[in-house]
Amino acid sequence: xxxxxLHCHTYYSDGRPSPGEVVESAAxxxxxxxxxxxxxxxxxxxxxxxxxxQKDIRLIPAIxxxxxxxxxxxxxxxxxxxxxxxxxxxxxxxxxxxEGDGLTDFTxxxxxxxxxxxxxxxxxxxxxxxxxxPRHPGTLQLVQAVLARGYAASWGAADALVRTCIxxxxxxxxxxxxxxxxxxxxxxxxxxxxxxxxxLRWNGSRLGAAGLRRLVEIGLDGIEVFHPSLTGLDRAHxxxxxxxxxxxxxxxxxxxxxxxxxxxLGSQPVSEAMLEALAARAQSGAPISPAESRKS
Numbered sequence: 001x002x003x004x005x006l007h008c009h010t011y012y013s014d015g016r017p018s019p020g021e022v023v024e025s026a027a028x029x030x031x032x033x034x035x036x037x038x039x040x041x042x043x044x045x046x047x048x049x050x051x052x053x054q055k056d057i058r059l060i061p062a063i064x065x066x067x068x069x070x071x072x073x074x075x076x077x078x079x080x081x082x083x084x085x086x087x088x089x090x091x092x093x094x095x096x097x098x099e100g101d102g103l104t105d106f107t108x109x110x111x112x113x114x115x116x117x118x119x120x121x122x123x124x125x126x127x128x129x130x131x132x133x134p135r136h137p138g139t140l141q142l143v144q145a146v147l148a149r150g151y152a153a154s155w156g157a158a159d160a161l162v163r164t165c166i167x168x169x170x171x172x173x174x175x176x177x178x179x180x181x182x183x184x185x186x187x188x189x190x191x192x193x194x195x196x197x198x199x200l201r202w203n204g205s206r207l208g209a210a211g212l213r214r215l216v217e218i219g220l221d222g223i224e225v226f227h228p229s230l231t232g233l234d235r236a237h238x239x240x241x242x243x244x245x246x247x248x249x250x251x252x253x254x255x256x257x258x259x260x261x262x263x264x265l266g267s268q269p270v271s272e273a274m275l276e277a278l279a280a281r282a283q284s285g286a287p288i289s290p291a292e293s294r295k296s
Contacts, residue, residue, distance in 0.1 A: 003032040004270040006060070006278075007084065007193070007224065007252025011133060012047075013038035013064075014140040016257035019048035025263045027055040033275060034265075035062035035086060035252070039138065040102030042090045061090045064193060065183075066102060067176040071214055072202050077167035081192075081200055083179045084224060087282035088188030095186040098174075103136075105173040110137040116165040122151045180219045189281040191222035191250060195238060196229040206234075209241060216245045221281040226251020226268040248278040 009015030010022055017025070019036060022044070026034045034057050036044040042063045052059035062085060068074075069081045088095055107126070114124040124145055132141040132148065143158045152158035183190040192215060193199070195207050202211035212223075225238045226249075242249045251274075253264040 001029070002266045002268060002270045003030060004272065004275055005031055005033070005252055005255075005265045005268075006035045006062070006086070006250050006270060006275075007037050007064075007227070008035070008255040008265060009038055009064075009257075010036055010044035010048075011135055012041045012044040013136050014138045014256060019044040020051055021257075022255075022265075023048050023051045023055060023057065023059075026052075026057055026265055029263065029266050031057060031266050033058045033060060033272075035060040037062045037064040037084055037252070039064050039082075039136070040066055040099065040106055041136065042088075042095075042099060043135070046090060060086055061088050061188070062086050063088070063090075063099070065098075065174065065179040066106065066172050067174050067179045068172040069176045069215075072200070072207075072211065073204070074201060075167070076171075077169055079171045081176055082194065083176055083183070084191040084193045085179075085183035085186070085188045086191065086278060088183060088186035090186070092186045095182060098179075098182040102174065107137050109169055109172070110142065113142065113162075113165065113169055116168055117146075117162070120165060122146065122149070122161065124149065176215070177218045184219060187282060189221040189248065189278055190219060191224055191248070191278070192220060193224050194227040194229050194254065195223060196227065196231075196234055198229055206237070209244065212241050212245060212247075216247070220247065222248030222250055222278055224251055225249045226270055227254060228264070228268075229254075248274070248281045250274050250278050 010017055010019045038044045045061055065083045067081050067083050068079050111126050117124050128145040129137045129141045132144040143162050146152050146158040146161055152161050180190045197206045223242050225235055251268040251270045253267045255264045
């Protein structure tokens with residue numbers, strides 16, 4: 001069990017818990033460092049600041065940007081590549097603009113998705129999606145809307161129905177190159193999220209040295225090696241590549257609160273040394289290290 005959690009979600013994206021509930025869970029588990037990484041939104045991180053401070057938890061400003069990586073040649077409908085950002089100034093004008101642009105793009109893609117499902121005989125609108133969660137129009141909410149309208153009898157059937165037209169959804173408007181620049185401009189470190197083949201492939205194969213070199217050339221600072229989707233062989237592969245390209249290594253549970261039962265917060269072996277190395281890569285120049293934070 002680690003005292004660090006660097007990847008989790010709230011109801012400001014595709015998670016179920018509120019930011020306060022995430023902080024309470026983290027405190028109950030004895031976590032000392034927490035990053036809320038909602039998709040294209042830092043609202044959860046902002047909302048959690050006060051309670052995290054009260055619970056003596058260092059809240060690290062963070063986000064998970066949805067991007068596209070054209071060079072990877074991902075298949076249509078599977079082209080989203082997630083990029084984590086840490087230690088940014090969440091109130092910088094450029095970051096706020098990027099955050100708003102991400103929500104606008106996400107919402108437009110969801111509008112198109114609803115239109116495609118409607119054409120196939122399942123009448124759905126953006127209002128149906130937002131009725132499930134007024135904060136975020138994500139895939140989770142779309143599946144919930146399908147269930148609520150009675151177009152499927154189970155979660156699995158609803159998810160399968162939603163995915164029948166996923167290949168016709170336009171790709172994300174924001175490229176990974178732009179997202180890296182946004183994170184750096186806000187003083188942060190850019191980290192490739194969960195590079196397991198189920199999420200990311202380079203020209204049809206597992207990401208290797210050639211693809212990762214391209215990301216390093218555009219400014220990638222780190223890679224999420226410790227994630228539930230990565231096998232032991234995946235971890236060994238990406239740890240070797242991280243060393244080859246001098247990338248910071250980090251990880252997180254990617255907890256969404258989808259299932260009943262104990263939280264997986266802190267379940268990945270992320271060390272304070274890893275967190276210090278990630279902080280040192282932040283573009284702000286002199287981020288407060290975990291050790292310094294503990295003394296203050």
